[in-house]
Amino acid sequence: MGKGKGYGKELTKGILKENPVFRLVLGTCPTLAVSTSAMSALGMGAAATIVLICSNLAISACRNIIPDKVRIPAYITIIAGFVSVVQLLVKAFVPAIDQALGIYLPLIVVNCIILGRAEAFANKNPIIPSMLDGLGMGIGFTLALLSMGIIRELLGAGTIFGLPVTINFMDPIIIFILAPGGFFVYGILVAIVNKLTKGKKAELGCGGCPMSSACSKISKGECGSDDNV
Amino acid sequence: MIMFKGLISIFLAGILTENFLLSKFLGICSFLGVSKKLNTAVGMSAAVILVMLISTAVTWPIYMYVLLPLGFDYLETVVFIIIIAALVQLIELLMRKFMPPLYNALGIYLPLITTNCAILGITTLVIDNTLDPMASYGFAESMTSALGSGIGFLVAMVLFSGIRQKMETCDIPNFLKGLPITLIAASLLAVSFFGFQGLVDGMLG
Numbered sequence: 001m002g003k004g005k006g007y008g009k010e011l012t013k014g015i016l017k018e019n020p021v022f023r024l025v026l027g028t029c030p031t032l033a034v035s036t037s038a039m040s041a042l043g044m045g046a047a048a049t050i051v052l053i054c055s056n057l058a059i060s061a062c063r064n065i066i067p068d069k070v071r072i073p074a075y076i077t078i079i080a081g082f083v084s085v086v087q088l089l090v091k092a093f094v095p096a097i098d099q100a101l102g103i104y105l106p107l108i109v110v111n112c113i114i115l116g117r118a119e120a121f122a123n124k125n126p127i128i129p130s131m132l133d134g135l136g137m138g139i140g141f142t143l144a145l146l147s148m149g150i151i152r153e154l155l156g157a158g159t160i161f162g163l164p165v166t167i168n169f170m171d172p173i174i175i176f177i178l179a180p181g182g183f184f185v186y187g188i189l190v191a192i193v194n195k196l197t198k199g200k201k202a203e204l205g206c207g208g209c210p211m212s213s214a215c216s217k218i219s220k221g222e223c224g225s226d227d228n229v
Numbered sequence: 230m231i232m233f234k235g236l237i238s239i240f241l242a243g244i245l246t247e248n249f250l251l252s253k254f255l256g257i258c259s260f261l262g263v264s265k266k267l268n269t270a271v272g273m274s275a276a277v278i279l280v281m282l283i284s285t286a287v288t289w290p291i292y293m294y295v296l297l298p299l300g301f302d303y304l305e306t307v308v309f310i311i312i313i314a315a316l317v318q319l320i321e322l323l324m325r326k327f328m329p330p331l332y333n334a335l336g337i338y339l340p341l342i343t344t345n346c347a348i349l350g351i352t353t354l355v356i357d358n359t360l361d362p363m364a365s366y367g368f369a370e371s372m373t374s375a376l377g378s379g380i381g382f383l384v385a386m387v388l389f390s391g392i393r394q395k396m397e398t399c400d401i402p403n404f405l406k407g408l409p410i411t412l413i414a415a416s417l418l419a420v421s422f423f424g425f426q427g428l429v430d431g432m433l434g
Binding site for chain 2: 025028029030032033072073076077080081083084087088102103106107109110111112115175178179180181182183184186187188190191194195
């Protein structure tokens, strides 16, 4: 019973409390780049979730075999393997998503969420909680991407999932599907999430960032401190 | 002459119209993380330029002359990330041994760079452009593209660190403090880069 409750927590923490995009500020590059339409946001979210579950599973299973010193290269190699698998599957079965995601599909390898979860969770926990953690984080990432995708597509193109919504009676504000709109919508959504979680500020993802030990050396008061961003 | 023109247009596009940070969203983590002070912004960008050039110089020939002829092109992502990780380690070691002043300036940024999407981004992007019959990059074009993108990274980082220093003294509404206002400032900077649209083609006729 207690165990089941623990599993539930691993699954749900990624959705709001530790949402990788809005709370931990990880994976910003794909978030900004592919949220131009709801469909590509969903495709990216699904691809990243699959990679996240598989890599968490593999890394958790190998956690006692991989020497500590070479763990980051080992994790990157494992993740890259799964990314290649997903990339080939997407190319074969949903070429439209492959077109929409383009270069950002192979870049899932360097998505900090995946390496971050490997470092922060999967290398310390057994297989099943790691998989649930991967699934929860993946869902949180997908929901964040989807909310940005829907807002940007609605405002910038007047459609949602390609179906016309407002396009028939008003001109779309094209800048929302361009680069500046991405930054703007992300900023506003982070502000809203900050407000909803009562002032606990989103920090630049040092907690979940696999590179935080190297990063903190850069200079004091940079990454990792409260007054950060 | 035509080739020279092509190279200049690739170089300028990398800096102005297809800026890695502001229009391709590659390397945003470092853009937001280390842009608070000018010296860290410059140091990080210099390290990014160096690693971008070296890894493009290594991965492009490996892809074209090893992976592609042998039919292993589906291993692109795996091979590239391993090469980049190894290269970064190697650069760090060599720098520490032979160029201590440079190591002191850039060394701390190097471990961060392996997982910077800008590096894997540029290596994958030049391969895409090489295979694309419309662009059909060669080695020279690929290296120029890497250099231009790296300098574009530097330009955006330096501009943004200036903006952030100004923002420190501003009276910002409480709910926007921190990350949200930073992102909105980045959005305005990205708008200003739209002003360069069409400039490169216009300049080179």
